[in-house]
Amino acid sequence: MFADRARIYIRSGKGGDGHVSFRRELYVPNGGPDGGDGGRGGDVIFEVDEGLNTLQDYRHKRKYTAKDGQPGGKRRCHGADADDIILKVPEGTVIKESESGKVIADMSGDNRRQIVLKGGKGGLGNQHFATATMQVPKYAQPGQPSRELYVDLELKVIADVGLVGFPNVGKSTFLSRVTNAQPKIANYHFTTLNPNLGVVDLKDGKGFVIADIPGLIEGASQGVGLGHEFLRHIERTKLMIHVVDAAGTEGRDPVDDIYKINAELEAYNPEIAKRPQVIAANKIDVIYSDEDDPLKRLKDEFEPKGARVFPISGVTGEGIQDLLYYVSEQLKGLDQAPIVFEQEYFPEEELLLDDLPYTVEKEDDMYVVEGPKIEKMLGYTNLDSEKGFAFFQKFLKESGILEQLEAAGIQEGDTVRMYGLQFDYYK
Structure with a gap:
């Protein structure tokens, strides 16, 4: 029987935890922190395979899980990043979030490869948390958690x-x-x-x-x-x-x-x-x-x-x-562009619904935005991609961060820092 529909479970990898350790060398009794960062969890990626014309493989195996990133180690050793998991589908496959039925991706036209679930970002080791007043930090950042979804795959043939x-x-x-x-x-x-x-x-x-x-x-x-x-x-x-x-x-x-x-x-x-x-x-x-x-x-x-x-x-x-x-x-006389279903469901946007705290403060000539909500958002968002950057802008607006920055007196050209990310503010 021709298989043109399947429901599967997908999960990205958890980020590896940052490590807590201190230099211990001869004649250096009070070495500083040297805990390494955790590795990135694996992404779940869908990719078009020209040799496929059914979803038959997904009728037999229904659970796909990317590996977790490795934790950091001593002596600033960075944990290994996990391999991504790549799921091959025929051209014309539409990926939908099972509960809502909304489109996550349409693997047609120019869209040959799409990251559907990003792996968690690795946590920072305690070497990053040393300050003038806290020279022996006993804290490291945990890796970002994994993401999971049930998705429906539907093959819709491409014909004029x-x-x-x-x-x-x-x-x-x-x-x-x-x-x-x-x-x-x-x-x-x-x-x-x-x-x-x-x-x-x-x-x-x-x-x-x-x-x-x-x-x-x-x-x-x-x-x-x-x-x-x-x-x-x-x-x-x-x-x-x-x-x-x-x-x-x-x-x-x-x-x-x-x-x-x-x-x-x-x-x-x-x-x-x-x-x-x-x-x-x-x-x-x-x-x-x-x-x-x-x-x-x-x-x-x-x-x-x-x-x-x-x-x-x-x-x-x-x-x-x-x-x-x-x-x-x-x-x-008809529109020559292929009919492609627009994305309706953005896994990253669930972050906007999380009621996690954050703070907006001015430090010297810089505005600093921090808190679990910001950490979580940055851990899952790829700012190097056009979609990721568009989501970042939407996040700033819908979470109220831009409004709070303006209330704090920010002006065009002022610098904003969010953990490791810095950018200049412009309307």
């Missing part, structure tokens, strides 16, 4: 065009004729249990990627049959080709079929239902009656609503080229 329609209307036959895909084809329902991808190559070079979304049925939006397993794959498509059995070989009415499938799309995600559709009236090679022309009924019903109807035969190939060139022209 989606093929939708009831089972056995000829979607797989159509796909095999217009692309190099080789889907399983047989005359029974639910032949297709996996989304099949293929590339349509046109003479003018304006090709596109098309996905055969497995057959939908009534109730799919509520999870009936395999509904939820497949509907998610339509979410990235810009346009849909709605394939219907115009000949009614299954005894169903093609007009009624289209309304039923569109109702399922609307119930699942109204935004998807609003995307452009083209109707492929398939199996015209087996229409023998002239009394009730199904093609005229389809055109009269849907073309006034903006959906072009193309009579085609997946078996003989009739009408398919006209349909493909029309779809290609329609895609040119």
